[in-house]
Each structure stands twice: as structure tokens, then as C-alpha cells.
Amino acid sequence: MGRSVEEAFEQAAVALTAVVADVNAIKQRESIEVRCEAPDLELLLVSWLNAIIYEMAVRKMLFGTFRIVLAGCSLTGTLAGEKVDPERHRVAVEAKGATVTELKVSCDQDGQWLAQCVVDV
């Protein structure tokens, strides 16, 4: 949830990380940038989360802070985090991929944005 699409996407990324590890234990030692595009906002959410999963997997890193700049149906995201430390980060499970199940990006009457989907672990 968030007051803008950007904030909802950033919060979705935090929620993804919370499935994998303790978000509060992740220090911001290194930043990386990712770019994604998709035909619509919902698929952009899936692409965004999958980009984070990919970076976690290949860099053996966890990310706790996320910032995105949205331009239509493409985004540039900045992920900040550090190498995995299983004990300190209280790791639980790897994320395999974000799916299109229960996929929804919408704005309610109060202007609150929702960004959700099921992640396979």
C-alpha cells in the first residue's frame, strides 16, 4: 500500500524481502540500479519484483531499501542492501519468482494505491 504507485511498489518490495529475511537487519552497504518495463502497471509490478529476486539470487545479497522512478509503464529502481548473512538477517526462504496470481495494482477512493501478487517460495 502507498500514497502513490511508486510508494506501493516500494512497499511491495519491502514485503517481498520480509518473506526472505528480517528487513530491519539489512544494512545499506551497496546500491544497485534496475530497469523494468511491461505492457501495463500490473505486469510492471511483477517485473519489478522479479528484477529484485534476480539481483538477490545472482549477487547473494538482500535489499532493505527501495526507491523507484516511474515513467509510464517503465521504471528505474534503486535497491540498497548487503551480502547475505544467514544468522544476522534471520533468513527464512528463497523467493523463486513473482507470479500473476492475485495480481492487482489499483487506487481506492481515498487515493491509496494497492500493489499485490503471490510470490512463489
Next chain:
Amino acid sequence: MDPQSLLCYSDFEWWIKPTGQMRVPAIIYADKQLISGMDEKVREQLINVATLPGIQRAAYAMPDAHWGYGFPIGGVAAFDPNEGGVISAGGVGFDISCGVRALQTTLTANDLEAQKTDLAEALFRGVPAGVGSTGAIRLSEPEMDSMLSGGAQWAVGKGYGNPADLDRTEERGRAIGAQPECVSREAKKRQCEEMGTLGSGNHYLEVQRVVQIFDAVAAEAMELHENDILVSIHCGSRGLGHQVGTDYLKSMVIQGYRPIPDRELACAPIHSELGQHYLGAMRAATNCALANRQIITHLVRGAFHQVLPDVKLTLLYDVSHNTCKIEEHSVDGGLRELFVHRKGATRSLGPGHPDLPPPLQAVGQPVLIGGTMGTESYILAGTKQSEKLAFSSACHGAGRAMSRTQATHRWQGRQIIEELRNRGVLIRTRSIRGVAEEAPGAYKDVSAVAAAAEQAHLARRVARLVPVICVKG
């Protein structure tokens, strides 16, 4: 799910007759209690699968079915390419060719007792497991492609295991028709450091003890006896398979078959460029899973030999439960070549099937059912009836009864490890939180699932095993 919403054909067979867009019925094999414990989403997803083009006979759910993405987990569906049949990335699952491999040892429970702690440590040191873990093997790009084409046969050729292991692996350890060129660079990069790793979540490496024999004849053919020690490996195609699933799910959503009732059912006609590319990539990921379990077998043997040098480990069977395979099945009185999706479902070939190794011809294929670290696992044998019932398929495990969050609210990892230690089960893990999320109580009753599979004639119970050592990812 409310059993009243289904047509009861027998105590273990429940139908949803075709209505609306459904092309075939949906059939659930389970008892009333298991049905009551299933998510309503299983019903919804089965109905959706039954609407897909080219589907044959029915959309099936096994006794351990639960809510998945697109297809339910514990789902089976077969498609005829000549009737517009489709292939679905969500119908196979992200962990392509995830499966179970059972190794027999020359040990009995008594032989192991004094060395149990040392063996647990050796296995924990020897087999990388958990979030962020890496293996010792690094593959160059050409070697990666050779692995993706060759599967367990490639691994044995590199010295990871014995040629005899291949006799007891589905398709002799190699999926034919793999196309490494259909696997993205990202997927290959994700696999770079993950060969020979177990993964996390519900993946495990267990040392188990046979505590009960149900079918003496089948047990004899499988050389299973009470108190025998076995090793069970549950894992899949690691990062490469996950990325293949991710890449092709997106492609199928954007360019795949239309119309579909929900985009989570994204699929492509088998006779299409996208369908053929997915098939080539999926088979390459299958080979990655088969190679991975073969390498882990080699690591397990190494760990055993450090502690118990004289012990021999031979492969009982390796069977995958997230697959799509081309198989010949009888439909409307004739044999047809179908693409059988099994997502969280195990192939269950009956006695006499030509794909079975000679020692198992008389009794059927071992169906390996993983339990939880605190309960039990089962070895079943495929039945001839299973072909007519569900394209020769059976269940694959217990299935979760609650979410990971609910489990961590109810249990603490250290408490579970201590309780299991007091019951003689040694847990080794780098993730205490993972142990809480995987608490035995978070799963359904695997014994009820195995019994229902037998009563529905999908497979018959041969042996029950309990864990002795469990390395959790």
C-alpha cells in the same frame, strides 16, 4: 472446500461436472476430510484448467491438492497438441522438475546410532543448503549448455555418481529435446554458483528409517526392510528453473493463447513458436534438476564415507513432481501422444510399464512422498488403475495446512529443534526461522494423504519412513 459442492462418485472420487466454458469435468481424488481441508481456490483453479483447449478426459487434483498459481499444486492435466492443446509455465511450476530421490544404504538403524551426530555434521558441511548458499562447481558457458542437454548423464560423465544411478532415474537421467539456447542468459547466470545446492523452504536432505512395511512383495522387489536406513533428497532446478518459469510466464501472459479465464492460466499452444521454446527451456531446466540431484547424491556419498567408510549407497529411484512430459495414453479407445502436466504430482507407472527398470517391472514405479521433518515419509508403488484414473499420477507430499506467517506465530525454530532432538531426530540448518515456518504442524497429515492415494487406487503404500537426520535449507 465444501464436499457438498461436489458430486460424490465414491468415498475417494469427487466430480465437478462441466458447465460454462469447461471442456471436461474436474475430478478430485481425496477423502471427505481432506476435501474439507482444501482451499476453495483449488476448485476455482481446477474449473479454470478444465476450460483450456485440447484438455483430455478431465482436470485432476490429487489428495494433497492446494492453492497454486494457475494450476493447483497437486494438479494433473493432459493436452493433445492436435486438438489445439496448450502448454503452461504455471502448470509445471517455477521449480521445474523439483522431485525426490531416495538412496538405499547398507545400514540399519542400530548401525547408525553411534555415528548419528557425526553423520549429521558431515552432511550439513558437505551439502550446501539455505538462502545465499553456493556450490563448489562453477560451469563455463559451454559446460552449462552441456549440463542442460545431458542432465544426470552429464553429471555421471563428470564423475558425480555411478552409471547404475541412471537406471533408477526417470528417463535415465536426461530429458530428451532440451534446448539450452531457449534458456535466457539471466537463468544461466542465476545457476552459475548453485550446482549441487539444496535450496531452501520445503527442500531437505533426510536420513530416514523404515518403520513399517505395507506391501511385502513390493518391498522385497524394492529391497526395503524394517529398520533399513535410507536417504531422501528433495530439491529441484534451483535458480535456473525459477528464472525459466519467470521468463516464460511473462511471455505467455503477453503473447500466449487467448482467451483465458484468468491470466494466471497463461499458456501457449504446443504447436506454436512460444510453446516449442518453452518446451525446450523446460526440458533444459529438467536436466538441471536431474544433474543437481545427481551431484548432491555424490556429495551425500562423500559425507557418509567420511563417517562410515564401508557403507554403500545405491539409488532406489528419482522421480520429479513438477513436470510436463510427452506420454502415450488411451483416450476414446485409441492411443494418443499427450503432454501431461503434473504440478506437485508424481508419476505413478503401474506394473509392466516399459519405462520401469527390470527389478521394478512386477511391482510398479516407486512413488516417493515427502513428509515433514517431524512426521514421516512414504514410498508407494504405481498401479495399473492409475493410468485410467489420472494419466498414471499420484500425490507428492503433505501440502501446507497454514501460511508461513501463521507458523512463525505459533512455533519457535529452536523449540522445534529441541523437541525433535528429544524424539531422536537431529535437525541441521542455517535458518532457525525457516524451521519454524516448516514446522511439522504447519502441514497436513501425510499419512491421510498416502492412505487416500491408496484407497483411490492411484498408488499403493509400500513403506513408511521416519526422519533420523534432517538438513533443512
